[in-house]
Amino acid sequence: MNKLNINTLVLHRVVRNKAINFEDITEETLEKILQEGDGHLKTIEKALSSDEDEKSICLTFDDGHKSDIELVLPKLLKIGGAATFFIVKDYLNNDGFMNNKDVLQLSNQGMQIGSHSMTHPNFLEINDSKRMEELISSKRYLEDLTSKEVSTFSFPFGFVSKSLIEMVFEAGYEYCCTSQHGLLNKYSTIIPRNSINGGQNISTILRSMNPTFLTRTYWYLEDSIKPHMKAMSPRLYKKMRNLISRY
Numbered sequence: 001m002n003k004l005n006i007n008t009l010v011l012h013r014v015v016r017n018k019a020i021n022f023e024d025i026t027e028e029t030l031e032k033i034l035q036e037g038d039g040h041l042k043t044i045e046k047a048l049s050s051d052e053d054e055k056s057i058c059l060t061f062d063d064g065h066k067s068d069i070e071l072v073l074p075k076l077l078k079i080g081g082a083a084t085f086f087i088v089k090d091y092l093n094n095d096g097f098m099n100n101k102d103v104l105q106l107s108n109q110g111m112q113i114g115s116h117s118m119t120h121p122n123f124l125e126i127n128d129s130k131r132m133e134e135l136i137s138s139k140r141y142l143e144d145l146t147s148k149e150v151s152t153f154s155f156p157f158g159f160v161s162k163s164l165i166e167m168v169f170e171a172g173y174e175y176c177c178t179s180q181h182g183l184l185n186k187y188s189t190i191i192p193r194n195s196i197n198g199g200q201n202i203s204t205i206l207r208s209m210n211p212t213f214l215t216r217t218y219w220y221l222e223d224s225i226k227p228h229m230k231a232m233s234p235r236l237y238k239k240m241r242n243l244i245s246r247y
Contacts, residue, residue: 006047007209008058009033010154010179010193014067019198027071032202033059034075036209041081043112044152044175044191057209059083060177060193062116062154064091069102077109086116086154086177089138100145107146114152114177115139124159131164135171151175152191165190 012023014030025033034041037057047056061068064087076083085106091097098106107113115138117123123131135153142150151174155164158179168176169189180192194208 006056006058007211008044008060008177008191008193009196009208010060010062010177011196012062013065014071016071022197022199024198025196026198029202029205030071030075033196033205033209034079034081036206037081038079041076041079041083043082043110044084044114044177045112046082048175060086060114060154062086063088063120064098064103064116066096066098066102069098069105073106073109073111076111082110082112084112084114084152086114086152087138087142088116088120088156089118089141091120103142103145107148112152113142113146113148113150114154115142115150115173116154117156120156122157122159123155123164124161128167131167132171135168135173139172152177154193155179 011025011030013021013025014027015024016027019026037059040055040057042050042056042058044058044060047058050056059081061072061083064085068085072083085103087098087103092103093099103113115135117134118138118141119134121130121134123134126134139150139153153168153171153173153175154177160176160178165176165178175189175191177191177193179195181194194211196205196208200208
């Protein structure tokens with residue numbers, strides 16, 4: 001399969017009406033995304049293992065919000081789509097998040113379960129021993145829960161480095177998701193993900209699902225300045241990201 005036909009998107013919480021946090025999207029926005037992707041929505045594993053030369057859109061949902069089971073799953077099943085859900089183990093069974101039974105239901109309904117760590121730390125701020133514990137313990141926990149291999153890891157906050165990516169593979173994962181923008185290249189096991197958030201209007205979101213050269217140029221701009229903006233001021237970074245995402 002031509003991996004350049006695979007576009008991976010990252011989403012977080014889905015809310016019924018008005019978005020509350022920066023990363024929230026509304027139920028109405030989700031429905032439009034699913035309508036646009038209908039017929040092409042696959043898990044990361046399915047898209048990468050397919051021999052068919054066709055377009056694939058991989059929706060990924062980070063953190064394990066309760067909306068994954070209450071809003072996202074029913075809509076995916078209705079159209080015969082699938083997605084990948086990245087779970088933070090210590091968020092499970094807390095208010096606003098899924099419980100173990102919810103995660104098992106997602107898995108049993110054909111959704112892919114991936115790890116988003118044990119405690120959602122910034123991997124750049126913890127030592128190697130703690131990093132490996134986060135990687136291995138979360139993988140083992142989710143595999144015990146679902147009785148399926150957990151092949152994919154998503155970095156909390158999107159902070160990565162070459163050595164951290166190598167550590168993910170050492171821990172036994174096949175794929176590693178970053179927050180860099182882009183489409184998959186033919187041989188990569190490092191997966192870029194294009195962000196969808198409440199600061200974007202629906203036309204911007206649809207452009208992310210079908211990116212033009214101009215869209216990719218904006219992605220490059222954001223990725224170039226994002227690490228510096230995040231380090232200086234998270235609040236200013238969010239304002240900048242909102243501004244860029246409207247074009």
